[in-house]
Amino acid sequence: MAADVTTVVPGQHITAGPGHRPTPDAGSPGAFVGRDESAFHRACDPQVFDWLDHVKAAAGCSHPIRLSGEVATLDRATGRLLGSVSTADLPDGEIYKPCGNRRHAVCPSCARTYQRDAYQLVRAGLAGGKGIPATVAQHPAVFGTFTASSFGPVHTQRTDQHGRPIPCRPRRDPQPCPHGVDMRCHHRHADDDPVLGTPLCLDCYDYDGQVVWNHSAPELWRRTTIAITRHVHARARALGLPWVHQVTESGRVRRVPPVKVSFGKVAEMQRRGVVHYHAVIRLDGVDPDDPNAVIPPPAALGVDDLVAAVTHAATVGFTTRTHPVQPAGWHITWGDPGKGLDVRPVNADGDITDGKVAGYLAKYATKSTETTGHVSRRLNGEVIDLYANEHGTHPERLIDACWTLGGHRDWQQLRRWAHMLGFGGHFLTKSRRYSVTFRILRDARVIWRRTEAGHEWADQPDDDTTLVVGLLSYAGSGWRTTGDALLANTSAAMARERHEIAREEMTAAA
Incomplete structure (x- = not known):
């Protein structure tokens, strides 16, 4: 199969590719053309359907990336140019790519794509598929929710x-x-x-403790997974299970435990502005011949042993480095016993099924700080006063705590992640062997789209003799006109509606 390597060369400024319609100067007759009129002009263009097909991949995106240049096909052995396709020959003279933003509040279309990928990723680790053996459905697995302790009473639903x-x-x-x-x-x-989610008394609330907890949550999770693994290994040792002699890639033989722990987790931001984790944790066996194989664990280890390991690990904690505000450091732990952890076995026949768990985790993978009422990009000293206020609202006080504590040289990362209320971790992570990766899912989608669209650079020999190189530069971001955005998003919405209707009819027929 032809390799596909894309090289993006950032431009020094926004360039206009061939076919670009310049924005009218202020005072010119077309300076104040409304989106309805610009959409009308685009719709009257004889090439409108070619344009809609061209922007189909990014049609629903709120802020697509535009690239210009050429895509060349080279002979891998000699480097000889076999052919090339210039974006100048395409509608608008540019390629439209979706922004890929995960946050639903920023780009609903890209967030839906991310959510569906997250669903497939999580579900494959519970039911198999996408290269994961179907036998994982018989592996012991639990669904756990890990929450932070209280930093002060807040308004809640009970x-x-x-x-x-x-x-x-x-x-x-x-x-x-x-x-x-x-x-x-x-x-x-x-x-x-x-x-x-807002405190009953803003002045009594421990804002410093909460933003430090958010910042330290990834480290707490790392220690938790280590504690789960150690507890499972100790249980295997207590049961007298034989250790496995495994050959590494370097040819060295090592003695390893007969069971491993795999997981996939999602971080969700609560309304009070603190993250908590939803995680799927699974037991796997160890193949002496293939370290990357996913096989069932020893029969002596069951879901009860995994529940006990997770419950034990929820008691871990550590103390952060010192700060002038807190000379002894902050002690970071999960919530109080019985409140900081909720763990339930995943059962295909029960209430906690693989589909429900995957849907639940995928839903929260696209959420962020908007649940607190705060949405912004990375903050700096020029704009921090617009969002931080030590006497303001709950989110403003959290941001102010990040910025104030981050003034210390050992805590500068708090300022970097002030727009995330101190949390700097990934919102969806997994262990290496749990499931497929986002990259595999995205690459498969790109290949399918190029094949469906019939791009010239997708019609390559099925061998490893050619190399496809994209010599593309950044031409801009966002739609050229609001009329283009209106037409593209309307077309995407109609396509989604037809897709959903077809899915419902197929489900009803089945």
Whole structure:
């Protein structure tokens, strides 16, 4: 199969490829053309359907990336140029690529693609497929939720044992805090209540502790996975299971435990502005001949052993480095026993199925700080005053805590991640052997799109003798006109609607 290597050369400024329609100067007759009129002109173009087919890959994107240049086909052995395709021959003289943003609040279309990839990634680790053997469905697996401890009372939704809503924080007598705020709340908050997640007293809340916890959450998770693995290995040793002699890639023979722990996790930002983790944790066996093989674990180890290991690991903790505000450092742990962990076995016949777990994790993989009411890109000293205020709203105080604590040289990363309320980790991670990767899923989608569209550079011999090189430079970002955005997004919405209808009809027929 022909290799596909894309080299993007960043430009010094936004360049206009052939066919670019320059933006009218202020005062010119076309300076204030509305999106309806620009959409009308585009729709009246005889080549409109070619243009819609050309931008199909990025049609629903809110802020596509535009590239110009050429795509060359080379002979791998000699380097001889076999052919080339210039973007000047394409509509608008540019290639449109989706921005690929994960956040639904930034680009709903790209977030949907990311969400579907996340669903396939998580589900493949539970049910097989995408190169993962179907036998993983019989591996012991649990679904766990790890939450942070409390940094102060906040408005929340509560239910009784029958699922009926009850008051947020009912108390018979007034309970004033040191700042004179009554710490009672008799409201039954609705889902869209803006006070959800906000502290009852902003001045009593531990903002420093919360942003430091967010910043330290990836390290706490790393230590948790180590503790789970060690507990499982100790259990295997207690059961007398024989260790495996495994040959490494260098030819060295080493003695390893007969079981491994694989996981996939998603970080979700709660309304109070602190992350918590949803994780699928699975037990795998060890193949002495293939270290990367995914095989069932020893029969003596079951889901109860995995639940015990996860429950034990939820008690781990560590102390951060010192800070002038906290000379002894902050102690980072999961929530209080019985509150910081919820772990349930994954059962194909029960309430926690592989499809439900994959859908749940994929849904939260596209969420971010918008649940707190704050959405911004990376902050710097020029704009920080627009978002940080030590006497302002709950998100503003969290950002201010990040910026203030990040002034110390050992804590500068807090300023880097102030727009994420201190959290600098990935929102979806997995262990190496758990499942496929996003790159494999994306590459398969790119190949399918190029084959479907019939691009000249996709019609290459099925061998390793050719090399496809994209000599592309950055030409701009976003749609050229609001009319183009209107037409492209409308076309994408209609295509999605037809796709959903077809899926529903196929499901009903099955």
